[in-house]
Amino acid sequence: MSELLRLEKVTVRFGGLVAVSEVDFHVAEGELVGLIGPNGAGKTTLFNLVTGVYTPTTGRICFEGRAVDGLNSSAITGMGVARTFQNIRLFNSLTVLDNVVAAFNLHLKSGFFGALWRGAAFRAEEAQIREEALSLLEIFGLREVAQTPCRSLPYGDQRRLEIVRALATRPKLLLLDEPAAGMNPTEKVELMRLIRFTQERFKLAVLLVEHDMKVVMGICERIAVLEYGRKIAEGTPSEIQKDKRVIAAYLGEEVADA
Amino acid sequence: MGPRFLLLISVAVMGLVSFLFTGHPELSWPLGQVDDYLLNILILAGINVILAVSLNIVNGHTGQFSLGHAGFMAVGAYGSATLTQINGKVFLADLSFLGNAAPTGLFVLSLLAGGVFAALAGLAVGLPSLRLKGDYLAIVTLGFGEIIRVMIQNTESLGGARGLAGIPPHTSLGWTWGISLLAIYCVGSLVNSTYGRGFLAVRDDEIAAEAMGVNTTRYKVTAFVVGAFFAGLAGALYAHFIGYITPEGFSFLKSVDVVVMVILGGMGSTAGVTVAAIGLTFLNEALREAEQYRMVAFALLLIILMITRPQGLLGGLGRWLPGKGGKP
Numbered sequence: 001m002s003e004l005l006r007l008e009k010v011t012v013r014f015g016g017l018v019a020v021s022e023v024d025f026h027v028a029e030g031e032l033v034g035l036i037g038p039n040g041a042g043k044t045t046l047f048n049l050v051t052g053v054y055t056p057t058t059g060r061i062c063f064e065g066r067a068v069d070g071l072n073s074s075a076i077t078g079m080g081v082a083r084t085f086q087n088i089r090l091f092n093s094l095t096v097l098d099n100v101v102a103a104f105n106l107h108l109k110s111g112f113f114g115a116l117w118r119g120a121a122f123r124a125e126e127a128q129i130r131e132e133a134l135s136l137l138e139i140f141g142l143r144e145v146a147q148t149p150c151r152s153l154p155y156g157d158q159r160r161l162e163i164v165r166a167l168a169t170r171p172k173l174l175l176l177d178e179p180a181a182g183m184n185p186t187e188k189v190e191l192m193r194l195i196r197f198t199q200e201r202f203k204l205a206v207l208l209v210e211h212d213m214k215v216v217m218g219i220c221e222r223i224a225v226l227e228y229g230r231k232i233a234e235g236t237p238s239e240i241q242k243d244k245r246v247i248a249a250y251l252g253e254e255v256a257d258a
Numbered sequence: 259m260g261p262r263f264l265l266l267i268s269v270a271v272m273g274l275v276s277f278l279f280t281g282h283p284e285l286s287w288p289l290g291q292v293d294d295y296l297l298n299i300l301i302l303a304g305i306n307v308i309l310a311v312s313l314n315i316v317n318g319h320t321g322q323f324s325l326g327h328a329g330f331m332a333v334g335a336y337g338s339a340t341l342t343q344i345n346g347k348v349f350l351a352d353l354s355f356l357g358n359a360a361p362t363g364l365f366v367l368s369l370l371a372g373g374v375f376a377a378l379a380g381l382a383v384g385l386p387s388l389r390l391k392g393d394y395l396a397i398v399t400l401g402f403g404e405i406i407r408v409m410i411q412n413t414e415s416l417g418g419a420r421g422l423a424g425i426p427p428h429t430s431l432g433w434t435w436g437i438s439l440l441a442i443y444c445v446g447s448l449v450n451s452t453y454g455r456g457f458l459a460v461r462d463d464e465i466a467a468e469a470m471g472v473n474t475t476r477y478k479v480t481a482f483v484v485g486a487f488f489a490g491l492a493g494a495l496y497a498h499f500i501g502y503i504t505p506e507g508f509s510f511l512k513s514v515d516v517v518v519m520v521i522l523g524g525m526g527s528t529a530g531v532t533v534a535a536i537g538l539t540f541l542n543e544a545l546r547e548a549e550q551y552r553m554v555a556f557a558l559l560l561i562i563l564m565i566t567r568p569q570g571l572l573g574g575l576g577r578w579l580p581g582k583g584g585k586p
Binding site for chain 1: 450451452453455459463466467469472474475526
């Protein structure tokens with residue numbers, strides 16, 4: 001397995017606040033990695049660093065050996081990193097299908113003038129994109145609602161649609177930011193199945209930020225733990241469960257007899 | 259019969275008109291005499307349609323609030339007049355090989371020049387303002403419009419505050435509505451494509467759009483340039499319709515007029531914006547009797563519509579130009 005994403009001593013400061021501090025981290029091809037930590041540990045910030053929303057103050061982020069820090073989000077997505085958001089960010093005025101179609105933008109051959117001229121090549125490409133988008137929706141059971149406005153979907157479906165939309169950019173690495181947030185236990189089981197399925201079917205590496213331990217422990221091959229912007233542990237789920245520092249981070253230190 | 263049909267019609271209308279009236283710019287309509295007053299209103303309505311449809315791609319589809327449309331219109335008006343009025347004789351001599359068609363040829367060139375100058379101005383405003391959003395962008399574009407106006411006011415060769423008179427009256431109903439249809443076609447087909455979904459994505463959520471590989475910077479600049487190009491064309495048509503332009507005619511109030519058309523028609527609805535532009539032009543005339551209450555009526559209409567239909571006249575209804583391979 002070759003390495004896909006690599007973070008070297010990545011630090012980001014917002015004024016006096018060090019949100020992420022000297023984090024070394026990597027994700028290999030096809031791997032399913034979890035990123036956990038208490039609230040405010042810097043997990044989402046780390047996502048925003050990888051996807052170019054923020055630029056690291058110091059340190060390096062490489063994707064497939066090429067430095068990504070300083071690039072636009074859209075350029076990084078073009079290299080093969082796609083993400084979902086902690087609080088759902090769909091294109092609310094568009095239909096379910098158009099949300100997915102919009103994400104095909106990256107691989108579009110006919111651009112501005114193609115859209116104006118509407119020649120044969122343009123029409124063929126439009127039809128093909130529509131087909132691909134519909135079949136992606138089909139895989140995730142959203143084909144029936146393809147023409148409905150996405151904001152009228154139930155919560156769980158909106159989360160799924162975010163994943164479909166991210167897949168439409170043809171990523172090699174998929175970043176999922178708290179996909180289980182707000183889901184009930186049945187939906188969570190379904191989500192775990194879905195994430196595993198996505199990873200295998202599209203041959204992706206998945207990096208997962210999640211608070212729900214059942215989900216994280218259930219599907220991740222490797223877990224990294226952040227606290228106050230520092231990486232305090234990394235290992236297999238069973239190693240993490242036993243790690244003293246992790247337990248301390250979540251439950252507090254054991255106190256000697258009072 | 260796809261959306262290209264509209265393109266064909268617009269080209270045909272312009273071609274027919276320019277063919278029929280080569281050397282007779284005073285004639286306006288192929289069907290003989292039409293009431294002059296009605297004709298003038300129809301031409302104004304066409305110009306307003308171009309303005310509203312082109313502002314809609316910036317304000318409606320891409321969600322960037324621009325208040326500088328009159329500025330782009332002024333660039334187009336003065337840019338084109340430079341060719342036909344200020345340096346008219348020189349250019350006409352250059353085009354003498356066209357024979358009778360020389361004035362029409364020069365007019366077409368001046369239209370293009372007006373559009374291109376305005377598009378360049380759009381690029382100049384678009385690039386630095388991209389870091390701004392919402393109200394801040396509105397202020398910058400407003401400032402841009404005023405800068406253009408004041409610059410023209412102080413440029414003696416453009417007539418300064420006195421304005422520029424004696425612009426040859428080339429604009430006909432055919433030209434105006436031909437270009438209106440062209441604008442509707444261009445904006446409609448740009449937006450109704452996978453490429454065009456990018457504009458809507460930028461409007462709905464910039465961060466998500468970037469994350470999905472949509473280059474938001476490129477889309478915003480494109481929207482500005484396309485919008486400005488057509489505003490420039492509208493300005494050029496206006497100059498060659500009225501025959502006399504002053505910087506005051508392109509004040510902030512003109513920009514607001516266009517914004518009102520876009521909001522009334524429904525942000526992002528090409529059909530709605532077209533209807534609103536025509537409707538408001540006619541309403542403006544109908545209320546001419548009640549001169550001093552006209553603005554009151556306008557404001558009331560706007561208030562009532564915003565309460566009853568905040569999404570605008572046709573906002574949120576079916577899409578424009580559905581076409582065969584079109585979008586749902």
